[in-house]
Amino acid sequence: MRILFVLDRVENAASANALMGFRLAEQLVACDHSVHILTLWDGLHTPPAPPEGVVQHLLAFADERLMNEALENGRRGGTPVPLRLARLAAHPTAVAAAFRQLVLKRPRRTVDTQREIERLDAEFHYDAVCAVCAPYRAAFALEEASIGGKKYLWQLDPYASNRDYMAPGGFAREGRLLDALDGTFITPQAVPDYADDAPLANWREKTHVLGFPTLLPRECRAEEHDDMRCVFCGSLYPELREPHFAAALFSALPGTDVTLTMAGGGWERFAADAAQLANKMGARFVRPGMLSPADADALENSADVLVSLGNAYDNQMPSKLFGYFATGKPVLHLAVSESDPTLPYLARYPLALVLHAGEGVTPGVVAKLDKWLHDVKGKHLPFAEVAKLYPEFTPEKVAEAFLRGM
Numbered sequence: 001m002r003i004l005f006v007l008d009r010v011e012n013a014a015s016a017n018a019l020m021g022f023r024l025a026e027q028l029v030a031c032d033h034s035v036h037i038l039t040l041w042d043g044l045h046t047p048p049a050p051p052e053g054v055v056q057h058l059l060a061f062a063d064e065r066l067m068n069e070a071l072e073n074g075r076r077g078g079t080p081v082p083l084r085l086a087r088l089a090a091h092p093t094a095v096a097a098a099f100r101q102l103v104l105k106r107p108r109r110t111v112d113t114q115r116e117i118e119r120l121d122a123e124f125h126y127d128a129v130c131a132v133c134a135p136y137r138a139a140f141a142l143e144e145a146s147i148g149g150k151k152y153l154w155q156l157d158p159y160a161s162n163r164d165y166m167a168p169g170g171f172a173r174e175g176r177l178l179d180a181l182d183g184t185f186i187t188p189q190a191v192p193d194y195a196d197d198a199p200l201a202n203w204r205e206k207t208h209v210l211g212f213p214t215l216l217p218r219e220c221r222a223e224e225h226d227d228m229r230c231v232f233c234g235s236l237y238p239e240l241r242e243p244h245f246a247a248a249l250f251s252a253l254p255g256t257d258v259t260l261t262m263a264g265g266g267w268e269r270f271a272a273d274a275a276q277l278a279n280k281m282g283a284r285f286v287r288p289g290m291l292s293p294a295d296a297d298a299l300e301n302s303a304d305v306l307v308s309l310g311n312a313y314d315n316q317m318p319s320k321l322f323g324y325f326a327t328g329k330p331v332l333h334l335a336v337s338e339s340d341p342t343l344p345y346l347a348r349y350p351l352a353l354v355l356h357a358g359e360g361v362t363p364g365v366v367a368k369l370d371k372w373l374h375d376v377k378g379k380h381l382p383f384a385e386v387a388k389l390y391p392e393f394t395p396e397k398v399a400e401a402f403l404r405g406m
Contacts, residue, residue: 001406002034002149004120006131006138010061010109011068012235013045014264014290016319017156021132023213024154024402026051027395031403036124038116040109040138048293059116061109066094067101078269113141121147128406130154130185134162143180150182150406154210156319158190160199163313164240171199178203183405185210189315189341208405212319213398215390217383218327223302227284228258228373230332231303233296234320236266241309241318245334245357247273251280252366258373259284260307263291263299300327304377310335310342317341322393325349325386330376332369348389351381 005025007018018039025035029051036055039047043062050056070088072078079087088094101107117129128150131138134157142151160171167173178184183206186194194204230250236243243262250260260281267274267287277285291299300306306324308331311317321342324331330351333342338358346352353372359365391397 001127001403002036002124003028004036004038004117004124004126004129005154006038006040006113006117006129006142008040008109008132008135008138009045009047010040010042010064010137011073011135012265013042013047014235014293014296016234017132017134018047019293020156020212020214020319021154022048022051022054023216023395024398025054027213027399028402029053031399036120036126038113038120040113057116057120059112061097061112063091063093063097064101064107064109066091067097070094071098107137109137110141110144113138114145117141117145118147121145121149125149128152128182133157133159136167139177143177151180152406153177153181153184155184155186155190156212158186158193158315161190161193161315163315164237174200175203178206181206183208185402185405187212187317189317192315208401210401210405211390211392211398212322213393213395214319214322215326215387215393216395218297218301218323226257228377229302229304230258230260230307230373231299231305232260232262232264232307232309233291233300234264234309234318236264236270236309238269239312240316241266241311242336243270243273243309245336245355245361246307246309247276248361249334249355249366249369250285251276252361253370254366255370256284258370259286261286261288261299261303262307263288263296265290300324300329303329305330305332305373307331308333308342310337310340312336314339314341321345322390325390326383328381328383328386330379332373345390349381349386351376351379 005021007021009015009018025037028035037050038057040059041047042065043060071084126149129142130152131142132154133139136159139153160167160174185208188209193200194207306329308321333346333354335354336357346354387394
């Protein structure tokens with residue numbers, strides 16, 4: 001088959017969803033399919049090279065990046081609106097982008113992506129085009145595109161049921177989007193949206209459940225060191241994934257041998273947590289910022305323990321967790337919700353410790369964490385054992401399920 005994936009890195013250059021697209025594309029090429037990728041990017045952070053054998057096309061949206069930066073993506077709180085508008089006015093292209101999006105309701109990212117999909121399809125004659133979401137600009141572009149092949153979504157994050165933002169048009173808009181498609185691939189956490197009497201029940205026949213293709217062998221070379229290295233790699237988001245519990249726990253640990261490195265973006269709204277950790281841990285707390293996939297892998301490979309921050313919402317699960325499992329290293333998961341969707345998967349993993357924010361940062365909880373950290377140092381689970389625990393998250397099985405759904 002000839003397949004085009006549309007990936008969106010405009011809001012997040014290190015998008016986990018874009019990484020999922022790369023992983024699936026790589027596996028499909030290994031199965032002798034022809035795969036192209038259209039990457040929407042921010043015009044500043046050059047996207048990584050695609051997997052070997054995959055052809056990548058780029059479409060830049062620096063104007064929308066400037067608009068998002070000025071308006072802070074419309075988030076509640078933060079800078080007062082007049083100051084956001086003043087920043088916006090300093091960039092004429094950003095003003096034009098905002099006018100297209102907010103007044104004309106025709107964002108350039110949607111319009112130009114539709115045109116590029118049609119142009120590429122006319123040249124390469126794809127059997128299928130699949131937009132990887134969120135963001136959903138590519139999905140709406142695909143909805144309107146006139147192409148010869150089939151249309152699919154891969155909804156790694158939900159649209160109408162996404163609790164991190166108010167999706168324009170809600171379930172009615174999502175239903176119209178699904179009407180224009182041949183099918184959609186959803187996460188297990190999205191299945192309830194399609195149950196009897198659920199908002200999307202009428203489109204259940206178009207759905208195919210797909211795991212994250214993140215479980216693949218990792219080469220982790222052990223380095224001799226005296227300290228206990230704890231590492232988190234990922235993005236922080238207000239209300240969805242916050243560092244408060246982690247900051248309180250690690251600040252309370254006794255001794256001076258535990259280090260904590262938290263790589264990734266989103267710290268702008270969590271300065272107090274960063275200050276708390278820096279005050280208590282000093283140089284043992286490090287924030288290297290955004291890292292390339294290769295540098296993030298290297299950092300994780302050097303860790304003794306990988307730290308996972310639980311989502312506050314029960315219908316979204318971080319794909320990062322299965323990449324952690326693939327290392328075979330101990331995993332510390334900090335849950336903030338009793339209905340955290342990762343808990344059943346963590347229960348299978350023999351080197352996991354789950355702590356719940358609801359239990360508080362009591363002396364007993366801190367002592368439990370301190371003992372576990374030192375007990376698991378140096379322990380490792382072979383990849384073959386991990387793959388047996390989570391076969392539905394290996395790229396091979398995900399690719400098989402993807403092709404069956406087409």
